[in-house]
Amino acid sequence: IWPVERARQALAGDPKGLKMLEDTVAAMETFKRTSQELKQTMAERQGDLQKMFDEYADAQGLPRVKVVVQDDKFLGAAAARYQDGVVQLRTSDVLSGRNPADLVGSMYHEFAHSEQDFLMMRAMADELGIGVEPTFREMNQLVSMYEEQVGSSLSRSDLQQRLTQALEKRDGEPLSPDQLERAHELIDSFKNNAPVGDEYSQAADSFRMAQRDLALLEKDGGSYELIQQIATNKKHADHLFGSEMPAEVEELIDLYQRKQAGENIAWPDEAATQVLEYQLRERMASINADRRARYDRYMAGRHEREALVLGERARLMADEMRADEEAELEEFMF
Secondary structure, X not given: OOHHHHHHHHOXXXXXXXXXXXXXXXXXXXXXXXXXXXXXXXXXXXXXXXXXXXXXHHHHOOOOOEEEEEOHHHOOXXXXXXXXXEEEEEHHHHHHOOOHHHHHXXXXXXXXXXXXXXXXXXXXXXXXXXXXXXXXXXXXXXXXXXXHHOOOOOOHHHHHHHHHHHHHHHXXXXXXXXXXXXHHHHHHHHHHOOOOHHHHHHHHHHHHHHHHHHHHOOOOOHHHHHHHHHHHOHHHHHHHHOOOOOHHHHHHHHHHHHHHOOOOOXXXXXXXXXXXXXXXXXXXXXXXXXXXXXXXXXXXXXXXXXXXXHHHHHHHHHHHHHHHHHHHHHHHHO
């Protein structure tokens, strides 16, 4: 007998309990059905996007990429991401359909990085004098060169497979001098202008926490409550002040701990509020400056400037097409 059936038997004489059970079972069935429908929709849309990317790559003579619709939390602050032949898109962007032009822009932005990746692979193959098919030694040299100059999260065998696919598309054709110059600039960009990464997202979390704590200072006793949180939660303290706690805040923590130990000390709420407000605003300004510097360094690279232009151009074209379709529909209706 299934557990639900046993529960029904046990609640046979309890109408209210039985109804609660049936309501719970119905809710679970609805959730299960909705989850299955969502997975099916996701698979269908990912398949459609994969087909579109494949057709575009084939038409441009470029290696194909793998399309993955990823949970938003794994992408951090990024709208989308390209790495090692994989384009990751946000689940919310793919499923919602609220901003299709933005999705198109993100897709073409990331595919631009794939084209750049291919160009850099070709430049390295040219440098090693690889023809149509590499020897065993040449392939090992190419894998090592790519790992050193661009970097990869793949194992050597998986990276070798990617490079083999790229060499098949290359078909022994060397780059022109202009293409080679661009490839070397891209290699420098990928090496020296890395994506902003997790620290960028963590800084945003720290900024939001400082902003929330500023609001806490507006309530009566807010400074004492905030110092209590800082004194008892190291993670909170690290978010607010990083590795160096300001001396004025340390003094307030010391005062709080003495008060907690039983000393008859009046809490200087007004002075504590002024100290904390000043330090929080300083921290927020520092976070903003750091995030701006990281972003500017990233955007200074040729690889990101090129992708930004291509993605924005695609987004604007998609926006114009949608506007034209809406105008035609309105004309038809009225």
